[in-house]
Amino acid sequence: MRGFDSVLVVDWSAASTRAPARPSKDAIWLGFVQGGAPQEPVYCRTRIEAEARIAAIIEAERRAGRRLLAGFDFPFGYPRGVARRATGRDDALVLWDWLAGRIKDSETGANNRFDVAEAMNALFEGPGPFWGKTHRDRWPGIPYRKDGIAFDGIPEMRACDLAARAASSCFQLCYNPTVGSQMLMGLPMLSRLRRLPGVAVWPFEAWQEADVVLAEIWPGLIEPAVRAAMAEAPGRIRDAVQVDLLSRALARMPEARLGALMSDLPPEAAEEAWILGAGAGEALAALAGGEAPPAPPPLRDDCFAMPAGTDWTPVDDALAALERGLHPVVQSGRCPVAAAAGRVLALPVTARRASPPHANSAVDGYGFAHASLPPGDPVMPLAEGRAAAGAPYPGALPAGQAVRILTGAILPEGVDTVILEEDTRQGAGHIAFRAGIKPGANTRRAGEDMQEGAEVLPAGRVLTPADLALLASVGIGEVTVFDCLRVAVISTGDELIEAGGEARPGQIFDANRPMLLAQIARWGMEAIDMGRIPDDRAALRAALDDAAGRADVILTSGGASAGDEDHVSALLREAGAMREWRIALKPGRPLALGLWRGAPVFGLPGNPVAALVCTLVFARPALGLLAGAGWSAPQGFDMPAGFTKSKKPGRREYLRARIRDGRAEVFPSEGSGRVSSLSWAEGLVELPDGAAQIAPGDPVRYIPFGSFAL
Known part of the structure; x- marks a missing residue:
C-alpha cells in the first residue's frame, strides 16, 4: 500500500440551522495534518461550506503530489439489506447516489432529511427502522421513539459497530448521537466527492493506489486521549479537539499497521462498510496522545553532487546544485502566535474571520444613511444612545436620523456614512453640516483588510512582529511552524x-x-x-x-x-x-x-x-532551505562605483563595500586576511564572472548585509 502524506478528519453535522459565526460545538470541524504537519482545526458553519472546503483540500493535495486519507465520522453503509430495499442492489455506492438525488440542503441548514427517512421507512414492513424526530405531530411514518421497532428483517447494528463497541445506530435521527441524520446529510456529499479526479472509497473501491481515499472513522476510538486533552485545556471545543487528535493519530500510525487495518476486513464490510481502526482503539489513542510526528526524509548521499567533469564551478551553478539537492530537514509542530516570532511557517495560514469583522467607523462623529440626507446643508435629529467599540448600537437607526458613533464602533443597521465630529455643529438634539459628503465616507468595510478564509501568510514565511499582529487580527492563536534548525x-x-x-x-x-x-x-x-x-x-x-x-x-x-x-x-x-x-x-x-x-x-x-x-553566498540560502524557509537570493542594487578596478575573467569577486555619498566604496585592500574590513563593510560589491573595467560612476551591484538578514 502507498503511504499517506496527509490526513483529513471531518466531524459532520446534520443541524437544521446555520452554525454561529463564533466557533462552537455541534458544528462541522475539519482536522488536517498536511505532509506530517498538523494545522489548526477549521470551523465550518454549513454543510455546503464544508463540502467546498473539503473539495478544495482534495484538489490542492493532488496538485501538490501528496496522497490524502480523508476520514468522515458517520457510517458509509447501512446494515445489510437496506441498500437492496431502496435500490434493488446490495451496493452501498448505489444507495449513496439514490440519496444524493433526493436529499435537499440549503445555506441556512434547512433540509428534507425527515421526508426522505419517512419515504425509506415506507419500504419496510411495520414501524421503522428509522426513528426519532423533532416534532411528534410531523412525519407520521417515523416513530418518535424506538419502542416497538422489531429489527427482524435487518439488523440494527453493523458488524463494525459491534467490533468497535459503538453504541450509535444508523437509524437514530434525533437525540444524541444523531448518526442517522448525519448519514442522510453526509452520504450525498460523499457521492459527489467520490467523482472528483483521483478519489476512491475504502473499502468499496480499488483504493490501494488512489491519490485520495475516503474512509469512515469514529472519534470514540480515541476517547481517552480526548478526555486527557480536555482536562488540560477545559476551554477548548471538544469537537475541535477530537478532529485534531484523530488526524494526528492516523498520520502517526506506521504505514504497515495502517495498511493492515485497511486490508484485513470481514465479508460484511463489502456492503456495510467498516470503521477504520476498529479493534485498534488503544493504539490510536496512544498515538493521539503525543507521539512525535513523522521525521522528514533524510538527505540523499548525492545531495552535493556536481555534474561529471566539473572543474572550476561557476557560482550560479554551485547555487543551483545546492537548491536542487537540499530539502527541509526539521520537523514541525504547533506554536502559540505570541511565541512564534522568528519561526518558519510550515503551513500556510488562513483567516479564521474577516478583518475588520464588521463594517465600522473610522472616526469619532455621527452616522446616518446617506440616502436619507435632506437636500441642501443637512440638519438631522439625533437618535438616543450611541455606538462605541465593544458596545454596539441596539437595533436599527430610523431613516432621516443620525447617531453618535465612535472610532471602531460597528455601523448600526441603517448607517452607511459617518461625518467627522469636527465638521458638524450640535445643538437642541440635532446636528448640522455642509452638503457634499460622499456615500460611505469615514467608514471601513467588513473584510477590507482580510477576508475570512483568505490566505494570510504562506508556508516558508519567517514570522516577523508585524506578522504576529496580522495573525492575531484574524483570530489565529496557534500556527504550525518548523522546529528551529x-x-x-x-x-x-x-x-x-x-x-x-x-x-x-x-x-x-x-x-x-x-x-x-x-x-x-x-x-x-x-x-x-x-x-x-x-x-x-x-x-x-x-x-x-x-x-x-x-x-x-x-x-x-x-x-x-x-x-x-x-x-x-x-x-x-x-x-x-x-x-x-x-x-x-x-x-x-x-x-x-x-x-x-x-x-x-x-x-x-x-x-x-x-x-x-x-x-x-552559499550557506545562508542553503540553511534557509534546510530550515523550511525556502531558497532565498539576496536583493542587490545597482549603485555608481566610487572606486577603480580592473578585473580578470574566470572568477566572480565579492569586495567588502559600503555606501557613502550615494556611491559604493570598497575597502582599500583586497587582502583576505584583513579582518578589520569585515567590520568596516556594510555589504558586498559583486563583480561578474567575466572581465571588467570599472571606473568611478560605473554601475556595480551592491548587496547590503541586510539582504543576507544580518
Missing part, C-alpha cells in the same frame, strides 16, 4: 586559541567561531558551539560525531582544502559523501561539502573573510 559550529587548527588568551608565536585568535555563531543566531536558528578542535583526525572525528547527534547541520572552518592538515575534507572523503567544490569565486575557493551521519557539513575556508563570503 540546529547548526553546530566547529573551528579547526592547531594555531587557534580562544580570544583573550596568551598567544605564543605562530598562534592566532579564533575569529571565525564567534562570527559564525552570531550569524546563525541572527538568522533565528539554534547555534551550537562545538569549540576548537586541533589538527588531530581522531579528535575531529569525535567532534563531528557529537555534532551530528546534537545538530541538523554542521559548519566547520579550516581544513577544507587538500593539504596535509586539511582533516575536514579528509574525513568527509573517508565517509564516502565528500564533495570538494572548487568554486570560481574570490575570496574563498575551497568549499568541502558532505554528509556526516546524515547531517550536512559545510566545510568553510579558515580565512575569516573567505569564511564570511562563503557563508553569506
Whole structure:
C-alpha cells in the first residue's frame, strides 16, 4: 500500500440551522495534518461550506503530489439489506447516489432529511427502522421513539459497530448521537466527492493506489486521549479537539499497521462498510496522545553532487546544485502566535474571520444613511444612545436620523456614512453640516483588510512582529511552524586559541567561531558551539560525531582544502559523501561539502573573510532551505562605483563595500586576511564572472548585509 502524506478528519453535522459565526460545538470541524504537519482545526458553519472546503483540500493535495486519507465520522453503509430495499442492489455506492438525488440542503441548514427517512421507512414492513424526530405531530411514518421497532428483517447494528463497541445506530435521527441524520446529510456529499479526479472509497473501491481515499472513522476510538486533552485545556471545543487528535493519530500510525487495518476486513464490510481502526482503539489513542510526528526524509548521499567533469564551478551553478539537492530537514509542530516570532511557517495560514469583522467607523462623529440626507446643508435629529467599540448600537437607526458613533464602533443597521465630529455643529438634539459628503465616507468595510478564509501568510514565511499582529487580527492563536534548525559550529587548527588568551608565536585568535555563531543566531536558528578542535583526525572525528547527534547541520572552518592538515575534507572523503567544490569565486575557493551521519557539513575556508563570503553566498540560502524557509537570493542594487578596478575573467569577486555619498566604496585592500574590513563593510560589491573595467560612476551591484538578514 502507498503511504499517506496527509490526513483529513471531518466531524459532520446534520443541524437544521446555520452554525454561529463564533466557533462552537455541534458544528462541522475539519482536522488536517498536511505532509506530517498538523494545522489548526477549521470551523465550518454549513454543510455546503464544508463540502467546498473539503473539495478544495482534495484538489490542492493532488496538485501538490501528496496522497490524502480523508476520514468522515458517520457510517458509509447501512446494515445489510437496506441498500437492496431502496435500490434493488446490495451496493452501498448505489444507495449513496439514490440519496444524493433526493436529499435537499440549503445555506441556512434547512433540509428534507425527515421526508426522505419517512419515504425509506415506507419500504419496510411495520414501524421503522428509522426513528426519532423533532416534532411528534410531523412525519407520521417515523416513530418518535424506538419502542416497538422489531429489527427482524435487518439488523440494527453493523458488524463494525459491534467490533468497535459503538453504541450509535444508523437509524437514530434525533437525540444524541444523531448518526442517522448525519448519514442522510453526509452520504450525498460523499457521492459527489467520490467523482472528483483521483478519489476512491475504502473499502468499496480499488483504493490501494488512489491519490485520495475516503474512509469512515469514529472519534470514540480515541476517547481517552480526548478526555486527557480536555482536562488540560477545559476551554477548548471538544469537537475541535477530537478532529485534531484523530488526524494526528492516523498520520502517526506506521504505514504497515495502517495498511493492515485497511486490508484485513470481514465479508460484511463489502456492503456495510467498516470503521477504520476498529479493534485498534488503544493504539490510536496512544498515538493521539503525543507521539512525535513523522521525521522528514533524510538527505540523499548525492545531495552535493556536481555534474561529471566539473572543474572550476561557476557560482550560479554551485547555487543551483545546492537548491536542487537540499530539502527541509526539521520537523514541525504547533506554536502559540505570541511565541512564534522568528519561526518558519510550515503551513500556510488562513483567516479564521474577516478583518475588520464588521463594517465600522473610522472616526469619532455621527452616522446616518446617506440616502436619507435632506437636500441642501443637512440638519438631522439625533437618535438616543450611541455606538462605541465593544458596545454596539441596539437595533436599527430610523431613516432621516443620525447617531453618535465612535472610532471602531460597528455601523448600526441603517448607517452607511459617518461625518467627522469636527465638521458638524450640535445643538437642541440635532446636528448640522455642509452638503457634499460622499456615500460611505469615514467608514471601513467588513473584510477590507482580510477576508475570512483568505490566505494570510504562506508556508516558508519567517514570522516577523508585524506578522504576529496580522495573525492575531484574524483570530489565529496557534500556527504550525518548523522546529528551529540546529547548526553546530566547529573551528579547526592547531594555531587557534580562544580570544583573550596568551598567544605564543605562530598562534592566532579564533575569529571565525564567534562570527559564525552570531550569524546563525541572527538568522533565528539554534547555534551550537562545538569549540576548537586541533589538527588531530581522531579528535575531529569525535567532534563531528557529537555534532551530528546534537545538530541538523554542521559548519566547520579550516581544513577544507587538500593539504596535509586539511582533516575536514579528509574525513568527509573517508565517509564516502565528500564533495570538494572548487568554486570560481574570490575570496574563498575551497568549499568541502558532505554528509556526516546524515547531517550536512559545510566545510568553510579558515580565512575569516573567505569564511564570511562563503557563508553569506552559499550557506545562508542553503540553511534557509534546510530550515523550511525556502531558497532565498539576496536583493542587490545597482549603485555608481566610487572606486577603480580592473578585473580578470574566470572568477566572480565579492569586495567588502559600503555606501557613502550615494556611491559604493570598497575597502582599500583586497587582502583576505584583513579582518578589520569585515567590520568596516556594510555589504558586498559583486563583480561578474567575466572581465571588467570599472571606473568611478560605473554601475556595480551592491548587496547590503541586510539582504543576507544580518
